[in-house]
Amino acid sequence: MIGKIDISIRQSDLGQGDLCLESLRRRDRDPVIEPYASQLARGNAVHAAIEVCGNHMLQHDGEPTPIDIMERTLDALIETECDMVEDWRETRAKTESAIRANFEEFYWGIAPDLNPAAVEYPFRVLLDEDERRRIWLSGTIDWIDKSGRIIDWKNPSKPYKKWEKVRWDPQSTVYTYAVAHADPDELGIPTLRQGSLTRDFELCMLVDGTAHWITIERGPSDWAALVDKCRGLADLSESDLKTWPQSWNSWYCSPTWCPNWNTCRGRHYADLLGEGVAPWEKK
Numbered sequence: 001m002i003g004k005i006d007i008s009i010r011q012s013d014l015g016q017g018d019l020c021l022e023s024l025r026r027r028d029r030d031p032v033i034e035p036y037a038s039q040l041a042r043g044n045a046v047h048a049a050i051e052v053c054g055n056h057m058l059q060h061d062g063e064p065t066p067i068d069i070m071e072r073t074l075d076a077l078i079e080t081e082c083d084m085v086e087d088w089r090e091t092r093a094k095t096e097s098a099i100r101a102n103f104e105e106f107y108w109g110i111a112p113d114l115n116p117a118a119v120e121y122p123f124r125v126l127l128d129e130d131e132r133r134r135i136w137l138s139g140t141i142d143w144i145d146k147s148g149r150i151i152d153w154k155n156p157s158k159p160y161k162k163w164e165k166v167r168w169d170p171q172s173t174v175y176t177y178a179v180a181h182a183d184p185d186e187l188g189i190p191t192l193r194q195g196s197l198t199r200d201f202e203l204c205m206l207v208d209g210t211a212h213w214i215t216i217e218r219g220p221s222d223w224a225a226l227v228d229k230c231r232g233l234a235d236l237s238e239s240d241l242k243t244w245p246q247s248w249n250s251w252y253c254s255p256t257w258c259p260n261w262n263t264c265r266g267r268h269y270a271d272l273l274g275e276g277v278a279p280w281e282k283k
């Protein structure tokens with residue numbers, strides 16, 4: 001008997017697909033190497049520093065790495081990350097100071113209330129299975145606390161709007177599903193809250209040294225809707241369509257953000273306006 005087809009969907013695929021399915025197809029099948037941008041360096045440096053500190057907390061019952069060691073670690077991370085930047089969207093000085101301020105907010109303002117059960121927790125959980133196919137969800141959760149909190153660290157230039165995240169965010173649905181269906185012995189926390197079938201996902205947005213929080217509750221209805229959404233994506237990825245539907249109606253479809261602009265939508269304006277210019281920017 002022929003085995004079942006296994007389809008793996010990463011949580012980031014869902015976010016990218018929501019921005020534009022064609023951009024998701026191109027990212028996986030025909031990727032464009034993008035210049036390393038300063039906002040990526042900012043996020044990666046803070047993430048890496050939190051991971052170092054979090055791993056120390058894991059091994060020392062919630063005790064963070066001593067601050068003098070963390071300061072040296074942060075200096076090294078800043079130098080490495082900033083030296084790699086090819087596309088400065090804000091100055092190096094501003095990027096460095098945002099990294100320091102955001103990590104300090106984590107260290108002094110947030111970490112004292114935490115005791116991690118897992119840091120950078122990789123998961124691969126079964127979402128759906130029929131006689132022909134299995135759909136798996138995968139990703140890496142930034143922080144799962146012994147208290148049951150599921151936290152994702154973001155370093156945006158400004159806080160997100162809560163109503164948008166509650167209405168549209170797929171990451172919260174995927175992560176809560178993964179934790180609710182994980183092996184409780186492996187995680188060391190109850191997989192579902194006592195007396196409740198839902199779980200909370202917390203987005204912690206570190207912006208210039210201030211933490212902004214959005215809590216999103218997800219439960220069985222959200223997870224059932226996720227199954228339908230992923231079935232559609234799995235059908236699409238199994239098809240041999242040469243292109244996938246384009247979405248033009250988000251901030252992403254622009255020469256500033258989509259690395260495919262010049263070979264996709266933007267190629268129809270290049271002769272007229274030049275590469276990397278959008279029609280709505282025409283003087």
Ligand code: SF4
Nearest residue numbers: 020023246253258264
């Ligand atoms: S240019 Fe627009 S339509 Fe084309 S892949 Fe990018 S976001 Fe999608």
